[in-house]
Amino acid sequence: MLGCTAFISACTTNAATGEKQFTAFMPASSEAQVGATEHAKVEAQFGKFMTGPIATYVNKVGQRVAANTERKDVQYKFYVLDTPMVNAFALPGGYTYFSRGLLTLANSEAELAGVIGHEIGHITARHAASRMSQGLVAGLGAAVIGAAAGGSAGKVANLGSNLYISSYSRGQESQSDELGIRYISRAGYDPMGVTKFLSSLDAQSKMENGGKTNFSYFSTHPLTASRVQEARVEAAKYPANNNESRAAYLNQINGLVYGDSPDQGFARGNKFYHPAMDFTFSVPNGSKITNGTSSVVAQHPNGTVIVFDAGKGKSSDPLTFLKNEWLKGENAGGVESITVNGKRAATTAFEGNVQGKAVTVRLVAVEWSPGTYYRFQMAIPKAVPAAFMSELKTTTYSLRPMTGSEKASIEAKKIRVLVAPAGSTVDSMAAKMNVDGDKTEHFLVLNGMARNQKVIAGQPYKIVM
Template identity: 45%
Template sequence: MKRNRPVPPRRPRLPVAAWLAGALLALSACTTNPATGERQFTALMSPEQEKSVGAEQHKQVMDEFGGPYDNPAIQAYVDKIGQRLAANTERPDVRYTFTVLDSDIVNAFALPGGYVYVTRGLMALANNEAQLAGVIGHEIGHVTARHSAERYSRGTLAQVGAVLATVLGGAEVGQLAQQGAAGVLAGWSRGQELEADSLGIRYMAGSGFAPTEMSSFLATMGRHAQLQALLAGKPGAADQFSYLQTHPPTGERVEQAAAAAKQRAPQDWETDGAAYLRTIDGMLYGDSPKNGYVRGQVFAHPSLGFRFEVPEGFRLLNGQSNVTAIAPDGKTLMVFDGAPGQGARNPAEFIAGVWAPNAPLSGTQTLTIDGLPAATAITPVNTRSGQVNARLVAIRWDADSYYRFLFVTPTLSPAADRAFQDTATSFRRLTSADRAGLRPYRLRVVQVRAGETVEDLARRMPFRDYPEERFRVLNDIAPGTPLRPGQLVKLVVAD
């Protein structure tokens, strides 16, 4: 390639130089945040813009997380706690919207402008009002500290800095500035998370909630992540299964939150465990009926009317738009979903012309699965980790729609391929009896009777693997700790 002779950068003429000076002056403007008392650069996102951005993204959150949980009493309960906390913040200009999402994922987050979300999965894990207040207070802290505006403004500053550096002749500086922008926009920083913890504790204490419960619940979420890793066959990989994975390590946050809570003047803090447990008694646990159910190795969808089964050892994960199954080795997986036929006349045509029109297919076969027309084919797939093999199976459900299995593995051995085909051919339509037997799981709060043990109550839950560990994490009961007669505990039961 022919290289052009480098041209020395010219000194900017006055209008450009004046513009650069003005831009730098505007970008360097800082204000003092009333919540943190710190000087903060948020010049490029005003409070009005925060409200607009939050309102715009609220609908996307509803779509992504299954919408609000359909229980007005629980929604009102969470809103009451949230508004109580919000009344003790430093930003009376923010009007908060608190929403319980119909998701079993343990999660909570906030959007700019005062939109705060908790999932029913997180509520199931909490054991008293103060623990829930700690989560909500933390998310309110992100709002009052204006972390979204700070992140956006600093990211834009880094991008503008890259442009300025390039204009002034420093291309390498510009590249570094762009890398800095990417880092700023990647997520909450360690300092921002700890700052939100600190503010949350302040709001808890000001509202009468026991601030020590924030650290207690952080520890519980850490144990929940460890359990999820154990259930997935990956003990020691808890960070992959925690909503805290993009946050500072749980241990550090627990220690700092506990230390901050101890600095608060002791008084009659509220925890209100009994009121909280009464509120969530009967709440859905796990999969929502509208998304179908994972039951061991079986996925069944009563409203859509089908089921299938994956091999022993595979872990089924139910999502909003698809179902995934992951093998114990973590390298072999299955993705199941539905798709429109787009005019395809048969399953083989659907695979070749609609689903994978540009893929080099081989071994195409027509099948019949539970009396429904189907087809399968094999194709190589290039990934960042190298080439893998995929088996595609399409089943025609009706004139306009297909269900499809995508099986992916590094090496399509006869054993792996047989497992894939067994999964696909296990697909069948549900009978009336099948539908009647599929019931959602719910939380039930019971009182421990004299002589009852953890093992006794854990056996009442519909889990085959690690029932005692599940029960202890759900109720925040440490290993080896016995139950007390009269104690209220949560059970998961088939409704």
Template identity: 35%
Template sequence: MRSFFIAASLCALVLSTSGCSVNPATGQQSFTGVTSIEDDIKLGKQEYPKLIKRFGGKYDHEKIQKYINDLGQQLARVSELPNLAWEFTVLDNPEMNAMALPGGKITINRGIISLAENEAEIVAILGHEIGHVTARHTAQRISQGQIVQLGSILLGIVVGGPAGDIANYAGNAFIANYSRDQEMEADKLGIRYMTKLGYDPKASATFFKKLAEHTELEAKMKGEKGEQSHYSIFSTHPDTRVRISESQKIAKTYPVDLDLINRRTYLALIDGLEYGESIKQGIIDQQTFIHPDLRMEFTIPDDFEYFNTPKLLIATHKNGSAIRFDIAKRNNKHLPITHYLNEIWANKYNLRAVQQLEVNGLEAATGVVRINTKKGVRDIRYLAIADGEEIFQFRFLTPPDLTSKMEMAFRRTTYSFRRLSYREAKSIKGFHIGLHRVGHNDTISGLAQRMKVEKMKEDWLKVLNKEALSNGLQKGEFLKIVTR
């Protein structure tokens, strides 16, 4: 109710701008400023390609793309805005996320598809994102941002961050946090849409439970304490326990004969789905970063956590040390590697102890510098390894009092770097979802050993198959296994 009263107050203050409208999904007044549905469509169309590119690109799997788009289109047709040019795209991204742009442009990450156990759970996620669009949540955020810009003194409140023109603000709004009330509203709308198609509304809560356990397990893998009670894809999402409880309450208001989940169909479709990092961006296998497309590999020291993107890899340690790896082009391949290091890459510093090396048959150069960073003083060792026009660039960062201690680990990483042969690169397979039909002699511990995950194999088996294992192992049932 709080959000309704805020909207009503805003409407009263800016009545002359005709900024209030009846929300098509909720039937309540909402403040959308001077933006219209046409503005939503324009902004969504403008930002959608950027969103897809920024978060992993389109997943190269025609059947899964068509499947998700077909499901989304069916849901959209029973929404309050069926005539939008809806689009649904699966991103090649392992993170547990989905995003909605105004105007009906929606993405869902490959990671969510690997976690879901049935079609109804995926429909619940798609319905939730459709709810953000039909409730015009982004338009509300944009309009509130405009008020801050045009009349924050008049209103006496801060409704959002500083806003530029509408288009620039909207460019960031779709990845900004929705309010807790908006998230809960989208959950409710998502359940409304899925039940219109006969799906089991309980699937919304079952997926949230799985998502919470997945988050806890990822935290434990990193040696952190999982906090299920505060899980969120973004930090402003509602407390998970509240979200699960509310979804269960909503589900009970619908007829009990709504039980469509399509589990077998769903599992058959995702058999072979990539799991975890995309092999196109390189994968980590027992602390070794392997990139078949670039034909190279190197080993990351133990106890370093990594973050991989299409352009760079960052590995960090709790003690403040870090490794940054990326690739550049050497336009003049006859330029000595030490000159490249000093005059092009690290030219704004006076590197010390510059020397030329050989790393597994490749020319290389290294040098060190001490600088001030946002996280304090750091020693940085630059390392450039050249092969033809490609320069493989490492920066090893350490707090000065740990530089000597970390030297040997970083040296091992340096000399672990090697190019792969074309045959080796072609033979590398990524991780993917496989199906196993439970037999008479199967056990949880036995099946867990087949999981190609780094550690906590049994826990990962249970999270990926939470609903299937709720009554223990059932002979003939299909389970998801991470294979390679």
């Protein structure tokens, strides 16, 4: 962090934090412009923002929180990203983003206000000013194969212009929690909203995969062991207020798509279906599929990572595409022409590194239609057995258009809010959940409940259907 003494003229006192800040790299006057430029990248990465009642509602809660901040010079804007990933982030100039996955996880308006207050806190405290020089753009696919940087695999790390918001420091996180609590308390919400939502995020992250998702809330807003407890202590300094608006919130998210949507494709078991782009493929059993905004990533417990994406090419055949456009002329050993379910394709393999471990990188380019290539990148650890290698071959040759009956039967899951009937238990409510894995754990996490907590008859609960 740059000190303030050497550049007096570039220092300002922050109205939210009371701190002196070095802001020469991004004076307040240029924040709106920087935000607008980065906002265009967010839109390019995530596609259209959600519209309709849910967007109106998030904006309404957002403006109510924003009205209670120190920085009135900022015009706050609230966008809902149509992605199952659980995340929120902010850009200079008042741009804030909240994912559909985050909305389905929250349990009250006070929690939503809390996460909004936290993002606004990053803006009012001007945390971005110190991060902008690092650059904001990298990516999910790039984060995975970017993990493969080093050796010749590094040559293919640049998969495209995916967006990646870099992580805040722990100090900035605590400060934003404090500001978020201040703002929602002023706005008339239960100040514990921040704490409760952090607890839900923590539980969800642990359930997902040990908190190691590539583009999740805690990858941008680090969770320290003490963060939830610190937020609880901070909230206790404010007047108690039990306005959570839980029922009103659940009413707003009733019917919201849960997980993947047809426009983005669905993971079902070890298969991936994309009705809008008309393709399906399977990955080895036991793989965890993450559907990113511009790529699909499958991670197997043995360390194998498969990244699938689609790209445009000028080459007239897959072999030329692979050699000249994808590998940009880098010599990657033998490139071979193959046929995948009647479509022309090319493949090659070479040695690389993932986080210091030696891997074989296998690339496959399938010409889906003239000028459009579907691509597999596989990073395969050295020790995997031969039987697994043949499963990976099956993945390559499983890529095909969807059948009519597949298209008719694949549907999005949705959040349904059910009032618990008399005699309900956690298990009886959890049994209604249409999810993979442990239904009871999923029900508890989705509803922000502790393991020993009981269902109360007559109260509304979220179910995935």
